[in-house]
Amino acid sequence: MAAMLLTVLSLALLAAANLIHGAAFISMPKEMTIRYGTKDHQRTVVRRYCEWNGQKVLLGSTWTTACCMHCTCTGYGLECYTHGVYMTPPGCLVLVNEVCEVEIVDSSDPNRPCQSLTVGPPGGVVTPGIQLEAK
Structure with missing residues (x-):
């Protein structure tokens, strides 16, 4: 049980890492x-x-x-x-472009946006009243 709690806390900290x-x-x-x-x-x-x-x-x-x-x-x-730490889905790459903006792109083709970000939340469930937006 303690190991599971530690894992959940670690994942929560890693998920918040892209805001740091x-x-x-x-x-x-x-x-x-x-x-x-x-x-x-x-x-x-x-x-x-x-x-x-x-x-x-x-x-x-x-x-x-x-x-x-x-x-x-x-x-x-x-x-x-600096821009901080970002977690990306598999197959994606964090790129800092020519004007220092962060872009999350496809790791096999850095000219395309990361496709994993446009799929939506796991299971396809969206809470009513919350709009999801890819940036």
Whole structure:
């Protein structure tokens, strides 16, 4: 009985895996001090920034890397995340396309959408009031 419960819990966690995004704060924001004017009439400005690959990035900046990581520099630090973990039916493949969108395609022909996703739920039973949609 315990083994069956463990199996059910493991399957539930794996089924939820496609909703997980791997977010991480890579670094805390840094500060740099800039002094303007002469010694007698000086103004000091403290500018906060994030650092990415040796570059200083202003707060509020957002970008996508060539590896399809989405990054944002906030007052809390630099946050970058990827698409996460996806479970696919047999014969399907997760593909990240040219504009970093996730597509689930047929593993034998990556130009076609995965046919297993368009079949519907197991047993063909649809709960009334719930629309199923392939994305």
